[in-house]
Structures are given as C-alpha cells and as structure tokens.
Amino acid sequence: MPKYLSKYIFILLGPFAAICIWLFSNLDPANPNVSLMAGIAIWMSIWWFTEAVHLAVTALVPFLMLPLLGIADTKSVAQQYTDSIIFLFIGGFMLAFAIEKWHLHKRIAIKILSIVGTKPHHILLGVMISTYLISNWISNTATTMMLFGAVMALISETDEFIHGEKSKNRFAAAILLGLAFAATIGGMATPVGTPPNMYFFKAYKEAFPLENDLNFFKWASIGFPLSALFLICTFFVLRLYYLRKKVTITNLGKNHFKNSYTLLGKFSYEEKWISLLFFTCMILWFTRSDIAFETFTFRGWNHLFANPKLVDDATVAIAAALLLFLIPSKQNKGEALLEWEDAKKIRYDIILMFGSGFALAYGFDVSGLSDWLAHCLVALKGVPIIFIIFGICIIVTIISEFASNIASIQLAIPVMIALQKDLDLPPLLLMIPATFAASLGFMLPVATAANTIVFGTKRIDMKDMFKVGLVLDAIGILLITIFCYLYLG
16 A cells, blocks of 8 residues: 555544544533543544654644534633743753753763763663653653753764664664653652642642641652652663664774763853853752652742742743843854744744643543543442552543643542542542552653653654553553552552
C-alpha cells in the first residue's frame, strides 16, 4: 500500500472511530457529553499514535469540536490554550536561546561529559540523576526547561563521535526521554516536587482537619525510595530499548572533554550575566511557595506581594526573559543579550500542543468523562485493598495520559474522598496512590509539559515513545501499588 494512501486511511480512521462512539455507545445515559468527549479523545489518540497529521494539527481538534458538540463554549476552550504554563515555556525557552547564543550550554554540556565519561549509558545515567535531584524540589516543567539547552548541547557534542544517523537519533531520543522522565519521577519524591503533591496536601488537610498522620517526612519516606527505584527501572528500560548494542561512541579519548572544557577559557561577560539569571531563576522557582518541613515552614517570597497566589513560576520565567532583552552585550555593541530575531525560533507548534493538553483536560472535566472514569472505581467495593490501590492507579494514569498531572489530581482527589467514605478505608490509602499515579503519563507528548518539550525536538519517534511509555506506566503502577500497600496498608 502506498504511504500516502495509508496516511489518508488513518486520517479518516480518527473521526470515523469518534462517530462510531457517538452513534453506538452510551457511557452515561444521564449525560451524553461523556460519550461525546470519549469520541474526541479516541479521535485525537489515533492521530497522535499514527502521526497521520502533524501533532500541532491534532492539537486544534479540541478547539473545534468542544464547541461544535456543545461541551464547552469557544471562549472557555481558547483560554486553555493560554494557560500560564505556556508562558513558563516561552520565558524558559528565551532563556535557553540566550544560553545557546552565547555558548553557555556548550560549557555546561562539556562539563557534564567530563564528569560522567563517554559511554552512552553513563551519559544517560548522569543526565537522569542530575535531573532527578533538581526535580525533587522544583516542578518537572521548570527542571526540564533549565536543563534542556545543556542536554541539547550534550547531544550535539557527542553526535560527531556516533556513526550512523539511526544511532545518533537513538542516542538523542534516550537522553531527551531520560531528561523528561527523570524530571517527572523526581517530582514524586517530596511534597514540593510537583504541583499534584502540593494540591493533595492542601486537599487532605481541608478534608480531614483532625488527622495528624501526614507531614513532609511521612511523604518522603515513601516518595524517595519509590521514585529512586522507579528512576533505576526507567534507566534500564531506556538503556535496553535505545542503547543496548546499538549505539557506540568511538574515537573519543579519555580526557577529550576535560581538554575541551579547558580550551573554552574563562567565562565571558555575557555568560556571567546569563549564568546569574539562570541560577536566580532556579532559586526563585525553588523558594516561591511555602515549604512545610517537620518542625517549621519555610515562607516563600510570594508573600511579599498583596496576593501571593497571583504569582507563579511563569512570572519568574517572563521576568528573566524581559531582562535578557534589556541587559546590554559587550561583544555586540548596541545590542542586548537577546534580540527579538533570536526569539523568533520559538516553536509555536509546541505551544499549540501544550494548549491542546489543557483543552482536553478541560473537556474531560466539563463533560463529566473524568468523573465517569473515576466512578468506575466504586465497583471495587469489597475487593482486597491491594487491588483497590491497583485499580485507582490504572484509572488515574489513564486520565493523566490525556490531561496534565495537576488536572488529573484535581479530578481524582474529590472522588477519592467520596470513595473513602463508601469503602470505609484510611483516606491516605486511597489518596496517596492517586497522587503518585497522577505523575505517571509517559506515552503521549501531551501527558506532561516535560514530554512536550523534548518531543518538540523531532528527535523522538512517536511509536517509540508510546512503547517505552507503556512499559514505564505499567512499572509505575506496580511500584506505586506495592509501596503504598506495604507502607500504608
């Protein structure tokens, strides 16, 4: 079959599958929007998995279909495409452009390579551990944005020593997915590592104010060993899938990168300024919100403002981007560290993909599809506890593949609270597994912002991401089930 013909078959298959669901299924007789939204999700999934059209084209489907099917109005859907996290993406990438323009990313990459060595799996492990440790304390999106430029430079530095285009792409895909997945996994370790954890802490204290069985160290006692083991499993999955006997780095001396770093010389004026902005962003992202420890609470700098909730990570990123356009350069007289010509490289297709993820999550919410999925868990009443935890993890993971992790937990927690009353189980036994599972979502580019960022490089094949992500979702579900059963059961 000619390639163009199979492409059009898949293009037609998406809406055809949706129409079949709309006409022949009735998931919730009291709410037809549930089936309508399920059809949209299946349509988008087929186009994503087959790449029948560009992913940015698939990203337009919610904007068109949610209003046409009466699920949500156009204005509300459009607002999902301008979520604040998109401005975090824009500001972060402008910082990355500045790092690239003045070759700071090359300096960082060569330094990393001089430490971890020249074997492909050593480089992968070095990137993943670095990302994991940073992501323990700030969001996976901010972590990915911070390290993205350095990782791309690292890939560029090693490309010339890898023979064959296929091998180069396999190495690049392993490193980029290692970055994104380690950022997501790192967020599971602490209460402040990812927004779902913080949302859960707040919701738990509001729903169960008399309970005193949850604190920073209680979470970390589960989160750290769980996430560390998950990170190790992820490393071996990526190594086996991408690097085993398929990628070798040759003609590279033991001290090549150490010598290369020495040849870079001292930091330039521009590198110093960008480094200062880079580390300032890290500190501000880390210290923005309150951090509750066992005996005290670190008070975030957002309390300097009249309404702390109005300031988020995107504010920091845009402030840094603005300064890049204002601070003058010494090497290029009359110019700033970053000029608008430099910023024109922003990938607007990735912005659309971000927006589609939020629009899809919004559709799941307002249509009632997310509630329908979550209420499927009521069927678990009377089932052994370990299978209840397992079922919760599966349902929340499915939601998380199509919705952002914060949207997933916002949908799941109220159901867990209601389910706890029906099943008469300790609330933490249901809510903590759901919160961990909300951080899963490794198959699709839109599952997390970290996935979207690295997929936008065009170095990762969609089918490979789906296969690897499916395995990691399964491993994550099993690990969360076992750890939560042993620690909380």
